[in-house]
Amino acid sequence: MLDTLLPVLLFTALALAALGAVRRVRLWRQGRSSSVPVLKGLLRVPRRYLVDLHHVVERDKYISHTHVATAGGFVLAALLAIVVHGFGLQSAMLGWVLLAATTSMFIGSLLVAKRRRPPPSRLSKGPWMRLPKSLMAFSIGMFVVTLPTAGILPEGVFQQGLGWIAALVLAAIIVWGLGEMFFGMTWGGPMKHAFAGALHLAWHRRPERFSDKTGGEHRSTGLKALRLDEPDAKLGVETPADFTWNQLLGFDACVQCGRCEAMCPAFAAGQPLNPKKLIQDMVVGMAGGSDARYYGSPYPGKPVGEHAGSPFGPIVAREGTSLVDAETLWSCTTCRACVEECPMMIEHVDAIVDMRRFLTLEHGNTPNKGAEVLDNLIATDNPGGFDPGSRLHWAADLNLPLMADKKEADVLLWLGDGVFDMRNQRTLRAFISVMRAAGVDFAVLGNEERDSGDVARRLGDEATFQTLARRNIKTLAQYRFSRIVTCDPHSFHVLKNEYGELGTSETPATYHVQHHSTYISELVSANKLSFKAWKGGSVTYHDPCYLGRYNGEYEAPRDVLKALGIEIKEMARSGYRSRCCGGGGGAPITDIPGKQRIPDMRMEDVRDTGADLVAVGCPQCTAMLEGVVEPRAEIKDIAELVADALVIDAPVGKADSTRAAPALALEETS
Template identity: 50%
Template sequence: MNAPVRISDLLNVPRRYLVDVHAIVDRRPIAARMHTFAAGGFLLTGILGLLAAAGLLNGHVAAVVIALSGMSGIAGATFAFARRSPRKPSYLSGGLYYSLPWLLGLANIFFMGVGISSAADLMVAWNTPSGIILLLTGMVSLTGLALITGKGPMRHALAGTLHLAWHPRPGRFNGQSADTAFAQIDLDAPKLGANRVEDFAWNELLGFDSCVQCGRCEAACPAFAAGLPLNPKKFVNDIAGSNAPVQYAGSPHPGLPEHREQAGPILIGEEGASIAPETIWACTTCRACVDACPMMIEHLDGMIALRRFETLEHGATPGKAGDLFDALRETDTQSGNPLPARLDFAADLALPLMKEQHPVEVLLWIGEGGYELRNQRSLRAFIKLLRIAQIDFAVLAEERDCGDAARRLGDEIEFLRLAQANIATLSRYSFRSIVTLDPHVAHSLTRDYPSLGGNYQVFHHTTFLDGLVREGRLSVEGQLNGRVTYHDPCYLGRYLNEIDAPRALIDKLGVERVEMARHGRQSFCCGGGGGGPVTDIKGKQRIPDLRMEQARETEAEIVVVACPNCTTMLEGVTQPRPLVRELSEILLEAVERRSS
């Protein structure tokens, strides 16, 4: 596949490296300092040393600067070596990565020696003992670095630099992580999705080859933590290794036999493929791997491309995914229920319908939550809050499933059918904004639909409620007590970048809010995304059980949630656990207490 090449894009590298990459690297301050000293010291000392050798830097001041730069590089390299000795963290790769720190350290010594002697006019003769030692140091270090540029760490660092220039998602560098929609595919193409390396665009492959095996994606991945057969670090190296001599020295995919992990030209779908089907279906599409990656690799683009091939070319979806597709095709809903039945739960609320009352200020998207008993409670609470705030709203009742599950399970055809039908329905009505309780719906309407002609102002209900409280249309201050923790939904936090509104609402209630170790953009998935509940890939543990254990560690009495999937998954935990409550429900309780 082709992608444009503009040499001018190289000018974007410095800013993207210094701003976007380091924003991720800095999440681990100690590792960030190590990276700054080791890589920055090496580059700066090399440049200054060569300038001095060329006669462009002279004097004792220049020599001191070169010395300080070189010592910084040596300190960073020493720290990097110590970090892997005597026992490296499990998420770090070994192999040639053990050689990189001491090669960088020796290279710093060489450039520092050359630079200082040249700048201070203390030229060292190469036939003296000190000259021979310096020469050998340079030969060993630079030869070693050249060798591991072929198929080791330096190769991936070089690929990573070029990846920043020609990133397949340039929208990621605007600081808002807005570029999260999956690219559409040509439905008339001879092959749908990807099962070979040549099915990817060259800059996508460049991204996969940028992996420096730091293991941040592995440490962030909920599927890996639960022992499901997925290691995102191994996954991108499986793809990169199918077309290049990549040496992988990290953790395998949990629970898979060794023969399933051999590199080859076929990625998936045939005997001898390098990636097992269980691996791609274990992913919850939570985006933790992408968000954690300092090389800004798009793991999920590769995952969805392979899923599309398996689904559209082979019809090979596991578990109950086939039943979900059947329900979507037959009824336009995941549950298999008629469209109007989604309002049965609110028969006593006399909900206004768009077809009877428009234009309106707010279109409330009921969605799949209207069919599920537990999430009906959340919807009822939110509807009551809208009425207390005197919001002019109406519901559709005729909306189809938004297509999120179909798209993430690889059925792009079904996604397009549902999305286009919803866009046609919405075009018949006049409203100012859409509000939904489901972050997956909010993401689809906000990020997936615009490329199809559906452009709307969409609010997740937490953002909308926060606005109502700020405007004084709802009063909730100081009405509750107790200790609570908030679980960030992946599609609200990482995808839509909404971290603050739910916390602002909770903080007004009078409760003590405590954070789980994994929160905000680094939140831990509930296991309910990406079709996980229907693919049902088995692991050593359940992802929601792991998340609830993190909640228990806070000693909170209540876990506040803001997503119907999260509510279902976390309430399904059978071990002793805190109470799970949706944010609308506790806000309604606070409002009613204040008015009583």
């Protein structure tokens, strides 16, 4: 009986899965075109799955072992089941291998079941609660039916005596398992991520994230430019179908593990954003319907069941029901904590900025002070609306060398719009004193420098960003320098990762850009600086998102602090899991309310260490953390700590002139 029924069940499940796959692909193909190497991408899936994806998964050892046992067992068991029971290749050796694969899968299913008793709040419930049972059903059914093939039970055992009853029960168990594993993989259900996830790895929007050639960790974090000169081009994403088809595929690959939710600062602060639900809302919009069947955590303050959409309907509707509320999109700080944690390597931030672009460029709908800041950038080239000719007023006593006079220098110091903020001026003064103590050949653009465009781009105003960027690129092309150094991780990221796409053959925009902590670390390694012994209190270090997660720089700031003799008291969330200060992505400008402030939560992380001082490396982080109500730890930029510890071998007056001498001498010889 089973000899006849099992092949029918297997091939019926495969046929239905194939039909579901066609339907799924059609849903994805509603999106805009995107050129991807189809065959080459498919060939690279094994490496991307086993290396890059598991590089993220193995951060949680329990889940890593569970995934290896379950997924590895299922893939091998499914293939062998088709060969042995589908095509009837009865081999004792294959039978034993199939038994081992189903055993591995069963052990994995037990681990899945244990993880969900009780399930952590970040895990979706509903259909996901049946997944352990479905995994068990498939593994047990295939194990038992393979026992005769392996020679453990006699052939025809299920056709003798009460064997037909056992055969029917066994067939029912197998149907249950096949339904979830094959049918559900392409028609919807907990296993949907297996099919969509594999293809997402093959045709990822950012293939450069994968270690296909050289191995090791790769980064691709710069936003992709809009082609503003294309006629009739839609500026940003209005409907789910406005995403590229492989972005829709990426959304469909979500496993709803909730890692992004657990790391999101906006969600923790009670703002109306949950990155997991946002991705699921995009899936709902792609297929059409409402979020009523979403079984995870909702957006804070927004019940499930109130949102709906369709592939070609607006995501944020001006009237009526929206797929996503505008304030959800504006809650994001673009910190990339969600992207860093996602085991399926989904690009949440790209999607959010794409949707912001439409709201800003097409509707002019930027909340709170957003419109004012964008108007200031257009009128004065800085977000505060200050006189652009006053960019160097704070440094009147520093006699800063100008690129317009020198024409070339080893270091071009990018000042950023912190020049208009009295607190950040202290950081810039400290860093300039450090460079002069080290005899660095540097110069600044002065009034020629424009805003880097970071804020405009994150707020979705791609047009203003590209205008600012092209002006800066044109200015930089006039001068010769070895590197650009800046105290602002946001400017650092934009100059390093986002200007290049806007360059031309006449004015290329690829620069060697460094954060000031990295450059100071190099000066320390070259013995260009000497320090007094650290006599301050205990210190912790806050990783800026745009230096750490965006650019992978975690060690240089810590190396500098260690060179000062500081023993760092690390926060529980540090490094790639650092909690955002709340200052990125234009969040302080859009100012979406929540139950608490993100910087207040970060300062609680500081208090847990008992540290007296927080070392920072970003003007946004400084502003956000110093905005926390006292009593709290003192906030100092790394440059300030280094400047305070400098040992100058000459009397103060002479030391001051000595530090200024290299720059002044270069001015005289230029």
